[in-house]
Amino acid sequence: MVLKKDGLLEILEGNRRLTMRVVEAFPEEELFHYAPADKLRPFAEMIKEIMNIESAYIRGIALHVWDFQDSFAAISTKEDLISACVAIREDTRKLWQEVTEETLEVIEKDPFFGPLQSHFSRLQYGLENEIHHRGQGYIYLRTLGIEPPEFFVRD
Template sequence: MAISKEELMEILEGNRRLTIRVIEAFPADKLFDYAPVEPLRPFSAMVKEILNVERAFMRGIAQDEWEYKDQFTDVSTKENLLESCEQVRAETRGLWKSVTEERLAEVMDDPFFNAPPQSHFERLQYSLENEIHHRGQGYIYLRMLGIEPPAFYIR
C-alpha cells in the first residue's frame, strides 16, 4: 500500500511531536552535556543533526538547493533547541506545499552521504529513520538518568 504525501507528512509530524516530548523530558543541564560513554554525543547534538538533515533534504527536494551544513552550532539552551525544532518544521511545512508526489518519486544520486541513488521519498524515509534512531538513544539516556521517558505511543 502506498501512502499519500499528506499521510507522509502526518507521520513526520507525529514523530517530531514525540521527539519534542523527549527533549522536554531532559533536565536542561543534561541535554547538552550528558553522554554515557565516548564516543556517544549528548542528545542535543543528535537533535541538531536531525534538524540539519531535515532542512538540507527539504530544501533540496523542494527548491533543488542541495547544501548540508550545521545551522545550529550556536544553539545552547533547551529553549533555543525547542525553538529550532519548530523553526525547521515550519520551514518544512512551507516547502511541503510545493513538493508533488511525482517529485517524491524522482531518483537521484545522494548529494550528502555517499549513499546509492534513491528517490526523494526514500531520502525522507532515511531522515525519519535517523530521527527515530536518535530519539531511541534519547530514551536510553533518560532511563540512565533515572527519568521515565514519554510514552512512545502518544504522538
C-alpha cells in the same frame, strides 16, 4: 494501501511530536552535556543533526537547493533548541506545498551521502535517523532516572 504525500507528512509530524517530548523531558544541563559513554554524543547534538538533515533535504527536494551545513552548532540552551526545532518544522510545512507525489518518486544521486535514491527514500532516511536518535534519548533519560514519554502517544 500506498502511502501518499500527506500521509508521509503526518507520519513525520507524529514522530516529531514524540521527539520533542523527549527533548522536553531532559534537564537542560544533561540535554547538552550528558552522554552515558565516551563515544556517545549528548542528545542535543543528535537533535541538531536531525534538524540539519531535515533542513537540507526539504530545501533540496522542494527548491532544488542542495546545501548541507551545520546551522545549529551555536545553540546552547534548551529554549533555543526547541525554538529551532519548531522553526525547521514550520519551514518544512511551508516547503511541503512545493512537493508533489511525482517529486517524491524522483531518483537521483544523493548530494550528501552518495547513492542513487528517491526523494521519498531521503525523507525515509531522515525519519529513521530521527527514530534511531530518539531511541538513544530514551536510554539516556532512563540512565538519568527520568521516565521517558510514552512511545505510543503521537499527538
